[in-house]
Amino acid sequence: MLFLATFFPTWEGGAGVYDFVGEFMKATVDLADLLGLHLVMSRNAGKGEYKIMVAAMGWATAELVMSRCIPLWVGARGIEFDWKYIQMSFDSNISLVHYIAMAAVVWMFTRYDLPKSFRLPVTVLLGLCVYKAFLMELFVHVFLLGSWTALLVKAVLTGSISLCSLFLFVTLVHSN
Amino acid sequence: MFEEASEVFDNMFKSSFPLTFIVFIPAVLILVSPLPTEAAHEFTVYRMQQYDLQGQPYGTRNAILNTEARTVEAEVLSRRCVIMRLVDFSYERYQKALRQSAGAVVIILPKNMSTMPQDIVQQFMELEPEMLATETIVPVYFALEDDELLSIYTQTLTTSSSQGSSSAAEVLIHTATANGFQMVTSGAQSKAVSDWAITSLEGRLAGTGGEDLPTIVLVAHYDSFGVAPWLSYGADSNGSGVSMLLELARLFSRLYTYKRTHAGYNLLFFVSGGGKFNYQGTKRWLEDNLDHTDSSLLQDNVAFVLCLDTLGNGDSLHLHVSKPPKEGTTQYALLKELETVISSQYPEVKFSMVHKKINLADDTLAWEHERFGIRRLPAFTLSHLNSHREAQRSSIMDVRSVSPSSRHGVGEPPAGPYVDLRKLSRNTKLIAESLARVIYNLTEKGAPGDLQIFTEQMVQEEQLSSMVDWLTAQPRAAQLVDKDSSVVSTLEYHLGHYLKDVRRHYVKADKRDPEFVFYDQLKQTMNAYRVKPAIFDLLLAVCIAAYLGVIYLAIQHFGVLYSVVRRITAPKTKQH
Numbered sequence: 001m002l003f004l005a006t007f008f009p010t011w012e013g014g015a016g017v018y019d020f021v022g023e024f025m026k027a028t029v030d031l032a033d034l035l036g037l038h039l040v041m042s043r044n045a046g047k048g049e050y051k052i053m054v055a056a057m058g059w060a061t062a063e064l065v066m067s068r069c070i071p072l073w074v075g076a077r078g079i080e081f082d083w084k085y086i087q088m089s090f091d092s093n094i095s096l097v098h099y100i101a102m103a104a105v106v107w108m109f110t111r112y113d114l115p116k117s118f119r120l121p122v123t124v125l126l127g128l129c130v131y132k133a134f135l136m137e138l139f140v141h142v143f144l145l146g147s148w149t150a151l152l153v154k155a156v157l158t159g160s161i162s163l164c165s166l167f168l169f170v171t172l173v174h175s176n
Numbered sequence: 177m178f179e180e181a182s183e184v185f186d187n188m189f190k191s192s193f194p195l196t197f198i199v200f201i202p203a204v205l206i207l208v209s210p211l212p213t214e215a216a217h218e219f220t221v222y223r224m225q226q227y228d229l230q231g232q233p234y235g236t237r238n239a240i241l242n243t244e245a246r247t248v249e250a251e252v253l254s255r256r257c258v259i260m261r262l263v264d265f266s267y268e269r270y271q272k273a274l275r276q277s278a279g280a281v282v283i284i285l286p287k288n289m290s291t292m293p294q295d296i297v298q299q300f301m302e303l304e305p306e307m308l309a310t311e312t313i314v315p316v317y318f319a320l321e322d323d324e325l326l327s328i329y330t331q332t333l334t335t336s337s338s339q340g341s342s343s344a345a346e347v348l349i350h351t352a353t354a355n356g357f358q359m360v361t362s363g364a365q366s367k368a369v370s371d372w373a374i375t376s377l378e379g380r381l382a383g384t385g386g387e388d389l390p391t392i393v394l395v396a397h398y399d400s401f402g403v404a405p406w407l408s409y410g411a412d413s414n415g416s417g418v419s420m421l422l423e424l425a426r427l428f429s430r431l432y433t434y435k436r437t438h439a440g441y442n443l444l445f446f447v448s449g450g451g452k453f454n455y456q457g458t459k460r461w462l463e464d465n466l467d468h469t470d471s472s473l474l475q476d477n478v479a480f481v482l483c484l485d486t487l488g489n490g491d492s493l494h495l496h497v498s499k500p501p502k503e504g505t506t507q508y509a510l511l512k513e514l515e516t517v518i519s520s521q522y523p524e525v526k527f528s529m530v531h532k533k534i535n536l537a538d539d540t541l542a543w544e545h546e547r548f549g550i551r552r553l554p555a556f557t558l559s560h561l562n563s564h565r566e567a568q569r570s571s572i573m574d575v576r577s578v579s580p581s582s583r584h585g586v587g588e589p590p591a592g593p594y595v596d597l598r599k600l601s602r603n604t605k606l607i608a609e610s611l612a613r614v615i616y617n618l619t620e621k622g623a624p625g626d627l628q629i630f631t632e633q634m635v636q637e638e639q640l641s642s643m644v645d646w647l648t649a650q651p652r653a654a655q656l657v658d659k660d661s662s663v664v665s666t667l668e669y670h671l672g673h674y675l676k677d678v679r680r681h682y683v684k685a686d687k688r689d690p691e692f693v694f695y696d697q698l699k700q701t702m703n704a705y706r707v708k709p710a711i712f713d714l715l716l717a718v719c720i721a722a723y724l725g726v727i728y729l730a731i732q733h734f735g736v737l738y739s740v741v742r743r744i745t746a747p748k749t750k751q752h
Binding site for chain 1: 745
């Protein structure tokens with residue numbers, strides 16, 4: 001775990017920066033995420049489930065340390081109380097689930113015995129995973145969601161993505 | 177012990193490097209990072225006066241604050257910062273806060289004083305000297321109101337007034353959602369300022385016609401006083417006196433430039449500092465001139481000393497004397513000339529002489545002329561106030577000037593004391609006429625009472641107006657005007673325009689037995705941090721523990737979800 005965590009900082013570059021720079025830039029960065037996950041999983045020798053779990057947990061921990069530890073440490077220790085730190089912590093839980101789903105989808109994408117009918121849903125799910133952050137920004141700006149509502153929407157979105165990927169995973173693993 | 181520690185460090189460095197990082201970083205962060213501050217609201221507060229006069233301490237002694245905010249309605253006030261608005265201010269509430277040994281009192285003043293009703297302003301003015309009279313450990317601050325401060329006040333009000341009266345459930349909800357405020361001042365404890373020099377300025381116009389001419393001294397003190405030094409602008413008291421003095425200097429210097437109108441009197445103008453602190457500037461000036469110099473204008477023939485104090489308003493003039501002038505003296509001549517001029521040219525002005533003996537047993541002297549009277553120089557003070565104890569001589573409400581020209585916002589006059597420029601210029605002209613009649617001996621030469629020496633245009637109202645505006649643009653408390661201050665140098669420059677031999681005079685307190693001691697930390701920045709009550713932390717911890725427990729259970733029983741999904745997907749494949 002620690003060994004994996006040391007590698008992640010080099011891969012996991014800009015997951016904390018949200019900015020309307022351009023969909024293209026975003027896509028490129030998040031695609032790099034996928035590549036990174038794939039590389040890590042291929043190094044790991046073990047059953048499918050273990051690969052997924054190890055990769056996802058390592059990735060999520062790295063993201064937590066890089067993008068949330070410093071603000072929490074610096075901000076939450078002050079005199080003032082702010083609900084945004086609680087929200088940040090919830091957000092880290094949600095992104096853990098999200099990364100597990102993403103790792104599972106990446107693993108499924110690279111399987112050679114993936115049935116043809118699964119290709120499309122898996123690709124769609126992959127795209128959703130990559131653009132989830134962008135979608136969230138869009139929702140917040142268009143519907144002017146408050147911070148707690150945005151968190152709820154994010155949770156629902158992640159929940160649905162992970163449920164779909166769970167279905168696909170179970171079907172794939174137990175289809176023979 | 178140290179060898180073991182070094183062994184541990186050696187092992188750490190020899191084995192994988194990343195491990196050491198992970199162990200080190202939190203330790204470093206704990207040691208190095210200071211507690212960060214991000215204020216909910218930061219605002220400037222002005223502290224109440226703190227000074228010692230002749231050994232007697234006045235005002236508040238403390239300057240540090242780090243307590244929770246409450247308003248007066250709250251039950252427990254001890255060690256809390258009590259916030260009050262000026263509209264709700266009353267002496268009983270103030271006393272209540274002090275009795276319960278509150279941590280501090282913050283009084284919020286409205287940005288625009290003219291919105292206050294007259295009686296509140298009057299009441300506050302009466303209370304100012306009482307607040308200062310007792311020495312208190314509780315720091316008292318004044319802050320100017322803005323929207324954030326007002327919202328902080330209303331939130332604190334709802335917290336404080338609901339404290340005693342609700343059920344347990346309400347209290348619980350309230351603690352979870354309410355916002356408390358922690359007020360913290362930045363800055364150190366106040367200490368005495370050493371070596372503070374009070375500056376005074378003098379200048380003269382020499383008379384013509386030989387040696388040993390009689391001297392007339394005109395005096396006005398330029399400093400102001402109020403319950404908070406940074407808020408005391410002193411428009412009427414004594415901005416009016418200083419601007420009148422400068423205008424008289426201008427008028428008489430013009431007269432003295434022409435040989436025909438050059439009179440046989442020396443005119444000595446003195447702008448004194450430390451006037452509100454028992455006339456320290458004048459006292460030392462007199463000592464230096466009478467005791468320590470061989471010859472000075474004050475030692476020889478002094479006709480009289482006229483002190484100008486608070487002349488910017490009102491329709492009455494009072495000549496305060498400590499000894500009624502004897503007939504035949506120049507002093508008496510001025511008294512008579514004043515009466516003549518007023519009765520013939522300004523009948524709307526009520527003039528009277530007020531005789532008050534110097535009482536050396538009092539803590540402070542009443543008027544500035546008493547300093548001269550103690551040294552046996554004939555002196556009087558001219559003021560529109562009847563008594564030296566009037567509250568408006570030392571109030572922070574004395575803020576600005578009003579003129580008929582619309583530059584200053586026509587409309588209702590301000591609630592507190594103020595300078596009415598028309599009346600100021602009328603008084604200036606009045607005094608100038610009377611002085612001229614004395615100097616040129618006009619009554620003896622048979623000039624009628626309504627002869628106007630100075631025409632309307634000579635006394636320039638714009639000059640007076642701009643002087644008063646400039647004087648009230650900055651606070652002129654004696655603790656704030658040091659010898660490099662712009663007030664002193666600008667006054668020096670102006671005097672230098674009209675008078676000769678403009679000199680500065682410094683007063684420093686005696687080392688062993690100081691007549692006055694000033695303290696610093698008069699203006700501080702206060703931060704109001706939004707804090708949650710202590711119960712809230714407990715509640716939050718319980719909720720987080722519950723949440724973590726639920727998550728743990730969910731993960732433990734993930735297998736259940738897995739088998740459900742499997743069962744759902746299995747029939748599909750069977751149907752194939």
